[in-house]
Amino acid sequence: MIALGQFLEVLIGGLMSGVLYSLVALGFVLIFKASGVFNFAQGAMVLLAGLALVRSLDLLVANGFPLWVAIVLGIGFAAVIMAITAWLIERFVIGPLVNQNALTLFMSTIGVTFVLEGAAQMIFGSDVYPLRLFPTDIWLLFESHFPGGILVNQLDVWGGLIAGILVAGLAIFFQQTKTGRALRAVADDHMAAQSVGIPIGWIWFVVWLVAGLVALVAATVWGTKLGVQFSITFLALKALPVLIIGGLTSVPGAIVGGLIVGAGEKLAEVFLGSHIGGGIEYWFAYVLALAVLLVRPQGLFGERIIERI
Amino acid sequence: MLYREAGQFKTTYAEDMAIFPIRQDRMALAILLGIAFIGVPLLADFDIWPFGSDYLLRAILLPFLILALAAIGVNILVGYCGQISLGSGAFMAIGAYSAYKLGTGVHIPLDWLGFAISIPPLPVLLSILLGGLAAAVVGILFGIPSLRIKGLYLAVATLAAQFFFDWVFLRVPWFTNYAPSGSVSAPTLDFFGLNVGTPIERYMLCLIFVTVFAFLAKNLVRGNLGRQWMAIRDMDIAAELIGIRPLYAKLTAFAVSSFIIGVAGALWAFVYLGSWEPLAFSIERSLQLLFMVIIGGLGSIMGSFIGAAFILILPIMLNLLPTQLGVPLSTETITHLEFIIFGSLICYLLIKEPHGFARLISIGKEKLRLWPFPY
Numbered sequence: 001m002i003a004l005g006q007f008l009e010v011l012i013g014g015l016m017s018g019v020l021y022s023l024v025a026l027g028f029v030l031i032f033k034a035s036g037v038f039n040f041a042q043g044a045m046v047l048l049a050g051l052a053l054v055r056s057l058d059l060l061v062a063n064g065f066p067l068w069v070a071i072v073l074g075i076g077f078a079a080v081i082m083a084i085t086a087w088l089i090e091r092f093v094i095g096p097l098v099n100q101n102a103l104t105l106f107m108s109t110i111g112v113t114f115v116l117e118g119a120a121q122m123i124f125g126s127d128v129y130p131l132r133l134f135p136t137d138i139w140l141l142f143e144s145h146f147p148g149g150i151l152v153n154q155l156d157v158w159g160g161l162i163a164g165i166l167v168a169g170l171a172i173f174f175q176q177t178k179t180g181r182a183l184r185a186v187a188d189d190h191m192a193a194q195s196v197g198i199p200i201g202w203i204w205f206v207v208w209l210v211a212g213l214v215a216l217v218a219a220t221v222w223g224t225k226l227g228v229q230f231s232i233t234f235l236a237l238k239a240l241p242v243l244i245i246g247g248l249t250s251v252p253g254a255i256v257g258g259l260i261v262g263a264g265e266k267l268a269e270v271f272l273g274s275h276i277g278g279g280i281e282y283w284f285a286y287v288l289a290l291a292v293l294l295v296r297p298q299g300l301f302g303e304r305i306i307e308r309i
Numbered sequence: 310m311l312y313r314e315a316g317q318f319k320t321t322y323a324e325d326m327a328i329f330p331i332r333q334d335r336m337a338l339a340i341l342l343g344i345a346f347i348g349v350p351l352l353a354d355f356d357i358w359p360f361g362s363d364y365l366l367r368a369i370l371l372p373f374l375i376l377a378l379a380a381i382g383v384n385i386l387v388g389y390c391g392q393i394s395l396g397s398g399a400f401m402a403i404g405a406y407s408a409y410k411l412g413t414g415v416h417i418p419l420d421w422l423g424f425a426i427s428i429p430p431l432p433v434l435l436s437i438l439l440g441g442l443a444a445a446v447v448g449i450l451f452g453i454p455s456l457r458i459k460g461l462y463l464a465v466a467t468l469a470a471q472f473f474f475d476w477v478f479l480r481v482p483w484f485t486n487y488a489p490s491g492s493v494s495a496p497t498l499d500f501f502g503l504n505v506g507t508p509i510e511r512y513m514l515c516l517i518f519v520t521v522f523a524f525l526a527k528n529l530v531r532g533n534l535g536r537q538w539m540a541i542r543d544m545d546i547a548a549e550l551i552g553i554r555p556l557y558a559k560l561t562a563f564a565v566s567s568f569i570i571g572v573a574g575a576l577w578a579f580v581y582l583g584s585w586e587p588l589a590f591s592i593e594r595s596l597q598l599l600f601m602v603i604i605g606g607l608g609s610i611m612g613s614f615i616g617a618a619f620i621l622i623l624p625i626m627l628n629l630l631p632t633q634l635g636v637p638l639s640t641e642t643i644t645h646l647e648f649i650i651f652g653s654l655i656c657y658l659l660i661k662e663p664h665g666f667a668r669l670i671s672i673g674k675e676k677l678r679l680w681p682f683p684y
Contacts, residue, residue, distance in 0.1 A: 118646065
């Protein structure tokens with residue numbers, strides 16, 4: 001008999017790590033919506049943002065700045081780095097590749113991944129750097145209801161909060177601002193958007209910048225959890241099934257998909273893994289995505305693509 | 310006026326349909342095969358630099374041949390049939406581990422039925438080919454989703470295959486014959502009583518495999534089946550309307566491609582690595598193969614070879630260059646620089662020639678046809 005307390009604990013832990021997947025998946029969705037580019041480099045962007053932040057933070061603190069000033073400056077510096085990256089990518093890779101097919105664009109982002117990984121580690125170093133922005137204490141909830149209570153990491157709660165704020169912010173940005181509306185116009189039809197005077201290069205720069213900033217947010221949370229290190233880039237691969245489940249074009253889909261994947265894989269690992277040898281986490285998300293693809297190819301929230309195959 | 314078909318008259322239909330209709334192409338191929346089959350072994354035999362050292366054979370030519378074979382397999386699926394696959398590494402692994410199991414003897418105890426399935430160790434050649442067949446069967450299975458989805462969605466579906474099989478070979482001890490470290494060693498390479506051991510023998514073995522499969526693939530893609538694949542790639546609805554069955558065309562593409570990739574995987578494990586663990590066939594391998602195909606040229610057998618050579622040799626060159634130039638750099642910096650240069654070159658090539666080296670070659674041939682006159 002599985003204790004309800006354990007089940008809830010695993011579920012909550014899974015949902016919270018799902019939030020982190022969602023943060024990475026969000027960056028994918030933004031770029032895919034606006035330019036149809038399947039951005040493999042999102043994981044590398046998280047790494048770059050994280051490294052820029054943690055290294056500048058260390059440097060500033062070591063030079064005697066108070067912590068809050070260091071944090072503000074560090075985040076500002078990382079944001080500037082992401083802006084430069086976005087500009088470079090738009091100017092030198094995505095811009096010249098306009099009108100190529102999806103596969104070529106996808107491969108070019110893998111090329112970008114290599115460059116970002118190499119450059120980030122060469123400039124900022126390649127060790128594991130601990131980042132302490134959020135409390136990582138543990139709360140025990142409902143101790144009166146379950147023996148031992150339910151373990152909840154404070155960091156996970158912070159992650160959930162931040163993801164919520166981020167989605168709300170993005171929703172406002174897309175719905176209310178002029179740039180946001182231009183973005184949606186470009187996503188709808190490049191040609192039409194251009195002909196009504198929307199500067200497409202600028203819009204793509206903004207998209208990559210926003211994706212970079214989302215990567216920065218993801219990096220702060222992931223970095224606090226695991227330390228900023230190279231293995232963060234593998235997150236990009238975990239975000240792919242999240243996207244498929246949620247739908248490639250849907251921001252809420254990325255969030256819900258992340259939650260499903262996070263909770264699903266943790267539950268599968270704990271309650272099924274012991275029977276078939278463990279490590280299910282490794283592929284569970286992908287097989288789940290495969291199942292979703294067969295039943296509902298557009299994902300849970302994606303736009304229905306009417307296309308004969 | 311070195312290269313043109315003027316004056317080469319064809320008098321029979323068979324001649325017109327020949328695999329290499331232009332005489333100069335035939336000659337170039339013959340010279341290439343001559344160098345590969347006779348020249349390289351001779352040079353190695355006489356210890357002529359750089360063929361005398363094992364390094365070139367073992368570290369460059371051997372992986373080049375095997376990965377070129379795998380790239381041909383990927384090219385059939387991605388380049389000819391237009392189905393993106395990120396699971397090539399998994400199919401290589403399936404080929405390798407099936408061949409390993411068959412080569413060392415299969416024993417499946419079926420306790421609840423009261424008997425066990427036992428297959429004695431098979432000859433190496435047979436187990437390599439059967440390994441390819443096993444990969445083909447799994448390839449068909451994972452190809453089924455392609456009937457409903459395509460493009461990047463399909464890529465994620467094949468990614469599922471990649472991660473699932475990574476896990477299977479890592480966690481199911483049956484596949485590794487219960488080796489405690491999870492790493493397995495190939496059986497001795499015994500081909501009809503001939504023991505293949507030295508680098509040059511291994512090279513010849515791979516060369517024979519690659520030549521045979523390259524010719525098979527070249528003939529397949531210009532025949533009925535290949536035309537079906539290309540029709541599906543170019544426009545699936547139109548292909549269906551003119552009577553091509555998408556189910557049959559797509560699944561055969563998956564089967565043939567996985568078979569070749571599986572054989573390449575078995576060769577990679579048996580001939581190149583000798584002993585290996587599942588990490589040898591990870592997602593990086595899949596991406597590497599996809600790069601080879603795209604850089605070399607989608608829908609070109611020749612392109613697969615060029616792509617494989619480029620992707621394989623570039624990192625080696627980048628690695629050697631700083632030491633040769635005498636620039637003192639730490640190994641870590643070199644690795645990172647390698648990443649940067651490799652990535653930028655990929656982007657540059659994709660921007661400058663999205664159709665890969667194969668397109669450059671065909672442009673070159675067009676130019677040669679007119680040379681030395683402008684038109």
